[in-house]
Amino acid sequence: GSTIASAGNHARDLINEPAMVVTPSALAADAQAITKKHKGVLSVTILDAKKCAELGMGMFLAVGQGSDQEARFIHMTYKPSKKAKKKICFIGKGVTFDSGGYSLKPSQSMEDMKVDMSGAAAVISAMDAIATLGTDVEVHAVAACCENLVSGRAYKLGDVLTSMDGTTVEINNTDAEGRLVLAD
Numbered sequence: 001g002s003t004i005a006s007a008g009n010h011a012r013d014l015i016n017e018p019a020m021v022v023t024p025s026a027l028a029a030d031a032q033a034i035t036k037k038h039k040g041v042l043s044v045t046i047l048d049a050k051k052c053a054e055l056g057m058g059m060f061l062a063v064g065q066g067s068d069q070e071a072r073f074i075h076m077t078y079k080p081s082k083k084a085k086k087k088i089c090f091i092g093k094g095v096t097f098d099s100g101g102y103s104l105k106p107s108q109s110m111e112d113m114k115v116d117m118s119g120a121a122a123v124i125s126a127m128d129a130i131a132t133l134g135t136d137v138e139v140h141a142v143a144a145c146c147e148n149l150v151s152g153r154a155y156k157l158g159d160v161l162t163s164m165d166g167t168t169v170e171i172n173n174t175d176a177e178g179r180l181v182l183a184d
Contacts, residue, residue: 007129014121019097019114024064024072024145027094027117031074031124031143038131041081047073052184058162059169059180064146066101066154071146074120076127077138084138093178094120094145101148101174102156116178120145144181148174 014022014030028046035044049070052061057073064071074094095116099105105113120143127141155161159171164184 003129003132007125010128011118011121011125014125015115015118017114019147022114022117022121023069023096024094024147025069027096027120027124027143027145028072028074031076031127034124034128034131035076037128038078041078041134042127042131043077043079045075045077047075056162056164056166057184058164060144060146060184062155062159062161062171063095063101063148063177063180066149066151067147068151069096069147071144074124074141074143074145076124076141078127078130078135078140079138080134080136082136085136087138087140089140089142090123090126091182092119092121092123092141092143093117093181094143095177095181096145096147098148098175098177099150101154101177102150103173103175104150105175116148117145119143144184146181148177 031044035042052073098113098116099110123141123143130139157171161169
């Protein structure tokens with residue numbers, strides 16, 4: 001119980017920090033620290049924007065391109081000591097701040113948008129508990145982390161984005177970023 005509570009508290013701590021502290025890079029560093037703690041059973045791969053571009057993650061990268069904080073795609077893997085009975089994957093949205101982009105949210109609606117990374121905080125923290133407690137299941141946690149901000153580089157209404165699988169999507173609301181981030 002204390003292991004699960006500790007992981008839950010860690011996720012809450014990440015969620016409660018300001019967006020200037022919990023950036024995509026900070027979430028990646030947190031995943032790396034948890035992995036280091038569980039060396040041998042837990043591994044992590046962090047993809048930077050360049051690697052995501054090479055993979056064709058156009059929708060994910062578009063959401064984060066308006067920010068000075070570079071996007072990070074985090075993939076954590078837990079492998080049991082014996083052959084896994086099955087595999088499962090947790091996927092968490094990691095938008096560390098969501099202004100709505102050019103479909104700008106009103107100020108009141110934006111106040112708590114640091115919590116738009118709660119899914120990423122949950123899956124990263126869950127991997128700590130999973131590695132501590134162990135399981136006969138191979139577990140993957142994926143967190144797509146970026147900021148949805150306005151700048152001269154931000155994606156705009158009318159842009160046509162291409163996903164990893166070649167699907168194209170025309171943007172008619174930049175505040176519908178979650179599906180783009182998670183789709184790639």
